[in-house]
Amino acid sequence: MLRKGKYILTILLSGTVFYACSPGGNNPGYEYMPEMVHSVAYDAHSENPVYPSGYTNQLPAEGAIAVGKYTYPLPNTPEGYERAATEIHNPFDFTADEISKDGKKLFLRYCAICHGEKGDGQGHLVEIDKFPPPPSYFSDDLMSKPEGQRYHTVMYGKGMMGSHASQLDHRERWLVLSYVKSLQDAHSGKSGNDSETAEVVTKN
Amino acid sequence: MRMYFWAIKVFKMFNRGNKIKLFAFLVCLSFMIPIHVFAYTPAEIDINNPEHQARIEEGQKLFKANCAACHKVDQKLTGPALAGVWSNWDSQEDLVHWVHNSQEVIASGNAHANKIYNEFNKMMMPPFGQLCAEQVVSIMEFYVQSEELGLKPGGGAAAATPNATVSADNGSSSNSGSNKWILIAAIGALALMAFALISITSKLEKIVDVKIEEREAAEKEAKKKGTGKKIVSILIIFGLVTLGYTVVKGAIDLGHSQGYEPEQPIKFSHALHAGQNKIDCQYCHSGAEKSRHAVIPSVAVCMNCHKYVQQGPKYGKSEIAKIYQYSGWDPEASAFVNAPKPIEWVKIHNLPDHVYFNHSQHVKVGGIECQTCHGKVEEMETVKQFAPLSMGWCINCHRQTDVQFANNDYYSIFQKYHDEIKKGERASVKVKDIGGTECAKCHY
Numbered sequence: 001m002l003r004k005g006k007y008i009l010t011i012l013l014s015g016t017v018f019y020a021c022s023p024g025g026n027n028p029g030y031e032y033m034p035e036m037v038h039s040v041a042y043d044a045h046s047e048n049p050v051y052p053s054g055y056t057n058q059l060p061a062e063g064a065i066a067v068g069k070y071t072y073p074l075p076n077t078p079e080g081y082e083r084a085a086t087e088i089h090n091p092f093d094f095t096a097d098e099i100s101k102d103g104k105k106l107f108l109r110y111c112a113i114c115h116g117e118k119g120d121g122q123g124h125l126v127e128i129d130k131f132p133p134p135p136s137y138f139s140d141d142l143m144s145k146p147e148g149q150r151y152h153t154v155m156y157g158k159g160m161m162g163s164h165a166s167q168l169d170h171r172e173r174w175l176v177l178s179y180v181k182s183l184q185d186a187h188s189g190k191s192g193n194d195s196e197t198a199e200v201v202t203k204n
Numbered sequence: 205m206r207m208y209f210w211a212i213k214v215f216k217m218f219n220r221g222n223k224i225k226l227f228a229f230l231v232c233l234s235f236m237i238p239i240h241v242f243a244y245t246p247a248e249i250d251i252n253n254p255e256h257q258a259r260i261e262e263g264q265k266l267f268k269a270n271c272a273a274c275h276k277v278d279q280k281l282t283g284p285a286l287a288g289v290w291s292n293w294d295s296q297e298d299l300v301h302w303v304h305n306s307q308e309v310i311a312s313g314n315a316h317a318n319k320i321y322n323e324f325n326k327m328m329m330p331p332f333g334q335l336c337a338e339q340v341v342s343i344m345e346f347y348v349q350s351e352e353l354g355l356k357p358g359g360g361a362a363a364a365t366p367n368a369t370v371s372a373d374n375g376s377s378s379n380s381g382s383n384k385w386i387l388i389a390a391i392g393a394l395a396l397m398a399f400a401l402i403s404i405t406s407k408l409e410k411i412v413d414v415k416i417e418e419r420e421a422a423e424k425e426a427k428k429k430g431t432g433k434k435i436v437s438i439l440i441i442f443g444l445v446t447l448g449y450t451v452v453k454g455a456i457d458l459g460h461s462q463g464y465e466p467e468q469p470i471k472f473s474h475a476l477h478a479g480q481n482k483i484d485c486q487y488c489h490s491g492a493e494k495s496r497h498a499v500i501p502s503v504a505v506c507m508n509c510h511k512y513v514q515q516g517p518k519y520g521k522s523e524i525a526k527i528y529q530y531s532g533w534d535p536e537a538s539a540f541v542n543a544p545k546p547i548e549w550v551k552i553h554n555l556p557d558h559v560y561f562n563h564s565q566h567v568k569v570g571g572i573e574c575q576t577c578h579g580k581v582e583e584m585e586t587v588k589q590f591a592p593l594s595m596g597w598c599i600n601c602h603r604q605t606d607v608q609f610a611n612n613d614y615y616s617i618f619q620k621y622h623d624e625i626k627k628g629e630r631a632s633v634k635v636k637d638i639g640g641t642e643c644a645k646c647h648y
Contacts, residue, residue, distance in 0.1 A: 022463070031459035045500055047548075110487055113483055124481070125483075160281060162504070164508070166502055167487065
């Protein structure tokens, strides 16, 4: 006699339970077979009881250089900045296509937010008054800045600019700098000469 | 000039008869004389004087264009705060000289110039020869003083600051709240209905127990009586279907955390950073193109901007102060003083361990927008899991999505497909055509 009632009760209860399990807010919901879901090995970014520091992401031992990776030789000091002018040079030979495509993409992503899409120091954050304006790439000081010091700046930051070494790797840093150089070349071509020669300069 | 003010102060103290204070003052004075006796007094500003207003405005413009990258009036940045700058210099000429060529002033042995130079780790202030002396005075005396004293000429300056405090969370939380109440009400209604059903069925069972003849008679009678029983049975079927649907759907969704929106240790707003400020997703999640992980940015990336930005539009200083705690930054000293510790962000998008997913494959090779899988994060105040991340969801996308074959070196190896596209035999290549639905692609 009570059998049917029991069936209905079971369905009702499981319905309620499943509603209650549905995720939202701080509740991620329930899972079945958790041993297939959670990694036995420690995931990147996860806590780690093995290391004394307590986290899985570890810095390489001091002085270690990963195969194929580049280590910047100069320290983050005024002397290092001075030395960068003569000691650091672009080892890559980028094609015009790489610079105008990939370089531009990186520039718009990492630099233009402050330096402006044109490089005039009027990026979106400057326009909405959230961040002070960086100097224009076309100021006399920056036009003549040696490439090594530019790299040093991307590496360690300068003034209000922070280090972008964690976001850009060695090749990308030079690629972005090459794009900046191309912006400056185009600019000096435009302002320094009449329009006819300017075209020649930008094409080159 | 300054001596004159002091003289008045000393005179007043005499009048009050406060001898101890006077003595202390004189002792202090005796220490201060060698340093500060030459500090000069800036021009007095009359805010109603149109000439002065013009100079304040000129100073403000020049400050923004030349100085703001490193200086603030009330806060130490790359360079010192400019408030009261004149009290450090012997004369206006020295200050102007410093701005024009700081190296020369340092070389000349000026005590304050050397002190500042050493205090800021021998970082050189670049020469600003293009500013004439009068412009430097406009900045240093008129603009800086007006900021310090809170004088605003006309109101033009106030209008120039953009209204950036738009709160982006109108009603999203109340919305989810009302959903919850609807759910609770629905569950309540279902419970009531089920209770009614149980009592009805038990009554029906009782009737079954009655002798067959009686039951038949009763049925006949019920039929005669009308449609009451029919309605009940329709209700029963409807209730069962609804409950069955709930059970099945709940069981399917079990383990999928769609809608998961946990509280984070810092109330970081993507709506503000990615939405209003238009910072590219990959500025912070810079691993998305390069590695399996999109990467949670290190605190150093936060500090790229937040060394300067110390106050947010919604929570003021409290949330940004947490970044300083984690990174060990002391905003007063403008230096990292404490040991940094990691921020324990709560991971939202969790794939089971038996599934392999690679961000760079999707973002770099496939050219998929972040929003395709993560939703409009740039509109989310707190991030919420947008997609179910179920296998059906993955496979569905792999079946329907065209691979970006054109001008993509990554797929140059698929010669047959390239030939077919050239000949016009094939319109597009789906992900499943290149093995996107094979088990071992993701499970290995």
